[in-house]
Amino acid sequence: MQSLYFGDLKVEVPIIQGGMGIGISMSSLASAVANEGGLGVISAAEIGMIEDNFSTNPREANKTALIKEIRRAKKLTKGVIGINLMVPLTDFTELTNVSIQEKADILFFGAGLPLTVPIDEIKKSGIKTGIIVSSGRSAFLILKYWDRHYGILPDGIVVEGPKAGGHLGFKYEDINNPNFALEKIVPEVIEAIKPFQGKNGKKIPVVAAGGIYTGKDIYKFINKLGADGVQMATRFVATYECDADIKFKEAYINCKKEDITIIKSPVGLPGRAIRNKFLIDVENGKKQPFKCIWQCLKGCNYKESPYCITQALVNAQKGRLAGGFAFAGANAYRIKEIVSVKNLMDSLVQEYEKVASE
Ligand SMILES: Cc1cc2nc3c(=O)[nH]c(=O)nc-3n(C[C@H](O)[C@H](O)[C@H](O)COP(=O)(O)O)c2cc1C
Structure with a gap:
């Protein structure tokens, strides 16, 4: 496997552990992945859930927790640590600034178009940036905007296809349409960003995400479809080091293919999740009473929502x-046991090398 480079930032093994909110990928998982040579990503979204004052001062709690988790991850590893920052978060700018101050290695902007990022701070810090997109068109738009308005380009692009877990960047009707499969959109993004490739001597790596499960899948995306690396999340949930409760991990191990469903999230996006009684109740029109502790997502119309997505995920x-x-990716039902991050990473590399040598 060839290493992945974001500018001069080297990721030994070209596997990114995708950021998973809320509280699923924090310092424990991210540092374990980084220790195996991959890129570990802490999700900043409502990370304050681990603080006592989350319900009274969520904005402050998010900052405190993010600082703690970045510092903890850096104590646990010398490897590469990234932060996943969702553009629609109300405290997106503050959490981006915290990530810069705490010297994360790379920031990944997702769940929307990152058009208002604190670019001066990013430029000054030299910290790398990645964008997460689901089409060639949005990749092109973001690059054009950054190039024109900021005079810089992101250091990498993650292309997230419709088999990913969590919120999806697709319309409901496109999720199972083969024209939007990851195998289609990775080459599309590579083509769309060609006008920017090599500008200022910079190569922008493209990383494939969503439904990648085995070393053979990794081989396909890197060697047949032109990606420079992969991002995986679902498989990292079923590891000892994942920051979620054991019952969350067991939900993965116990789920069947038919349990994996697409929900209409209160934030207005489709999302992939494991269907359980809570979701069945919601489907049946049952409302879960809640009090919005703060408008954590810019577009959330909480008064009309049957439940609070933050509360449900916490x-x-x-x-x-x-x-x-x-939340879970389309392949979660294939997971049968909890393993260590080291075992998972070793097996992925071995499977990849086996296919490469055939
Ligand atoms: C439990 C869970 C939570 C997720 N949360 C986020 C998130 O907060 N932000 C984000 O950009 N992507 C999120 N994702 C998407 C992953 O980062 C990743 O790109 C995707 O799931 C990769 O597909 P895979 O899970 O099939 O490997 C989440 C995925 C899962 C499974």
Whole structure:
């Protein structure tokens, strides 16, 4: 396997552990992945859930927790640590600034078009940036905007296809349409960003994400479809080091193919999750009463929502699945056991090398 480079930032093994909110990928998982040569990503979204003052001062709690988690990850590894920052977060700018101050190695902007990023701070810090997109068109738009308005380009692009877990960047009707499969959109993004490739001597690596499960899949995306690396999330949930409660991990191990479903998230996007009683109740029109502790996502119309997505995801992370549900990728049902990150990374590399030598 060839290493992955974001500018001069080297990731020994070209596997990124995708950021998973809320509280699923924090310092424990991210540092374990980084220690195996991959890129470990902490999700900043509502990370303050681990703080006592989250319900009274979520904005402050998010900052405090992010600082703690970045520092902890850096103590646990000398490897590469990234931060996943969702553009629609109300405290997106503050959390981006915290990530810069705490010297994360790379920031990944997702769940929307990152058109208002604190670019001066990013430029001054020299910290690398990645964008997460689901089409060639949005990749092109973001690059054009950054180039024109900021005079810089992101250091990498993650292309997330419709088999990913969590919120998806597709319309409901396109999720199972083969024209939007990851195998189609990776080459599309590579083509769309060609006008920017090599500008200022910079190569922008393209990373494939969503439904990648085996070393053979990694081989396909890197050697047949032109990606420079892969991002995987679902498989990292079923590891000892993943920051979620054991019951969250067990939901993965116990789920069947038919349990993996697409939900209409209160934030207006489709999302992939494991169907459970909570989601069945929601489907049946049952509302879960809640009080919005703060408008954590810019576009959330909480008054019309049948439940609070943050509360549901926090409950699930803590193992209280009666009050929430687990986001998961399309392949979660294939997971049968919890393993160590080292075992998982070793097996992926071995499978890859086996296919490469055939
Ligand atoms: C439990 C879970 C939570 C996720 N949360 C986020 C998130 O907060 N931000 C984000 O950009 N992507 C999120 N994702 C997407 C992953 O980072 C990743 O790109 C995707 O799931 C890769 O596909 P795979 O899970 O099939 O490997 C999440 C995925 C899962 C499974």
